[in-house]
Amino acid sequence: LGRRIERLEAVPSTQDIAHQLAAEGAPEGTLVLAEQQLKGRGRMGRGWVSPRGKGIWMSLVLRPRLALPFAPQLTLLTAVALCRSLRRMSGAEIGIKWPNDLLIDGKKISGILLESTAEEERIRYVIAGIGISVNLEADDYPDELLQRAVSLRMATGRSYDRTALIVEFLDELEQLYDLFAQEGFAPIRSLWEALSVSLHRPATLTTPQGVLTGVPVGLAESGALLVRLGDGEVRAVFSAEMGASSS
Ligand code: BTN
Numbered sequence: 001l002g003r004r005i006e007r008l009e010a011v012p013s014t015q016d017i018a019h020q021l022a023a024e025g026a027p028e029g030t031l032v033l034a035e036q037q038l039k040g041r042g043r044m045g046r047g048w049v050s051p052r053g054k055g056i057w058m059s060l061v062l063r064p065r066l067a068l069p070f071a072p073q074l075t076l077l078t079a080v081a082l083c084r085s086l087r088r089m090s091g092a093e094i095g096i097k098w099p100n101d102l103l104i105d106g107k108k109i110s111g112i113l114l115e116s117t118a119e120e121e122r123i124r125y126v127i128a129g130i131g132i133s134v135n136l137e138a139d140d141y142p143d144e145l146l147q148r149a150v151s152l153r154m155a156t157g158r159s160y161d162r163t164a165l166i167v168e169f170l171d172e173l174e175q176l177y178d179l180f181a182q183e184g185f186a187p188i189r190s191l192w193e194a195l196s197v198s199l200h201r202p203a204t205l206t207t208p209q210g211v212l213t214g215v216p217v218g219l220a221e222s223g224a225l226l227v228r229l230g231d232g233e234v235r236a237v238f239s240a241e242m243g244a245s246s247s
Contacts, residue, residue, distance in 0.1 A: 001029035001060065001177070002170040008032065010052070012039040015115060015129045018059035022117075022125040028063040033166075040131065043113055044241060048131050051140045055151070056132040056162050060173075063125050068118045071126065072223030072238060073185045075100050075114045078128050080191045081173040082110060086132070089168055092156050095197035098216065098225050098242055103197060107150035109133050130169075135159045189219045198242065203227075205240035212237065 004027065011017060014032045021030055034057045040048030050057045064074060079100035086102065086109075087094050094102050094109065102110040113129035136151035153159045180188055193199060198216050205212045205227065212235065214227040224236035 001174050002031045002166070003027075004030045006030070006032045008034045010034065010036040010038055013037055013041050013129075014057055014059040015041055015113065015127055018061055018127045018129075019115070019117075022061045022127060026061050028061060030061040031170075032059045033057070041113060041129070042111055042131075048111065048113075049133075049136075049141060049145065049149075050131065051136065054136045054140060055134045056130065056166060058130050058166070060128045060130070061125055062128055064123055066123050068116065068121050068123055069222060070185075071114065071116050071123060072099065073180070073188065074126060074128070074223075075112060076192045076219065076223050077176055077180055077188050078112050078114065078130070078173065080188060080195060081176050082112065082130065082132070082169055083195050084191075085169040085172040086110070086152070086165065089160065089165055090152055090156050092152065094195075096192060096195045098196065098198040099223075104150055104152075104155040107155075108148060109150055109152055109155065132165065134162055134165065185221060185223065189221075193218055198225075201244070204243045205237055206243075207237055207240040212240075 011034045014034045018032045036052035037050035037057050040050035042048040076099060079096050083094050083096050083102055092104050094104055097103050100112040101108050110132045114126055116126045117124045133151040135153045138146060141149055202215050212227060214229040216225050216227050218226050220226050220236045224238045227235050227237050229235055
């Protein structure tokens with residue numbers, strides 16, 4: 001992974017460039033890196049703050065041999081790789097909020113956006129978009145985000161060499177990707193569950209089908225979140241916005 005690297009200055013979003021390269025046949029592992037994004041994209045149609053030179057804004061082309069319903073597994077795998085590599089490099093206690101936000105003390109330091117293109121239910125390619133708030137300072141964030149977001153630097157009091165973080169992450173991702181190819185999702189699921197801060201605490205999940213309140217208890221084989229509802233039923237949730245339960 002990362003054998004072909006496109007380094008760019010300011011772009012609207014690295015996702016769009018990676019999509020374009022993948023559609024033109026770019027090999028698995030092609031990496032698009034930008035110093036700055038002018039229209040960084042987050043999950044659920046949100047934006048992503050991507051100031052110049054302060055973070056890692058990158059998109060990786062993957063070509064997994066997977067049926068489309070298993071795409072969530074890849075999202076979780078990416079979060080595990082990122083969490084493990086950032087923990088190693090920073091010593092910070094970083095946890096995963098389902099499905100793939102990385103948090104320090106409840107504040108988000110990194111987000112992942114996976115976009116897949118499929119043909120007849122098989123994945124053609126996946127663009128794994130990764131944003132890591134590495135060396136941002138408080139005044140790089142809009143005020144309303146400071147409650148919920150933090151950078152590695154703000155959380156740990158030192159700044160980081162971005163290239164070293166990328167190398168460590170790609171190395172970890174490659175290892176987990178091989179493990180996944182050989183042994184399937186089970187070992188990835190265990191790693192994810194061990195790093196998760198979302199399990200065994202009541203939560204409210206806003207799904208496309210409506211709002212659920214329950215206790216997340218683990219991951220299904222498909223990568224869906226298993227949530228125990230009030231009546232004891234365990235429901236598999238594939239896509240949702242997750243918040244702490246107020247009840
Ligand atoms: C999220 O948590 O909402 C996902 C954020 C993903 C941000 C990254 S930065 C690199 C890539 N390009 C984008 O426009 N978004 C992703």
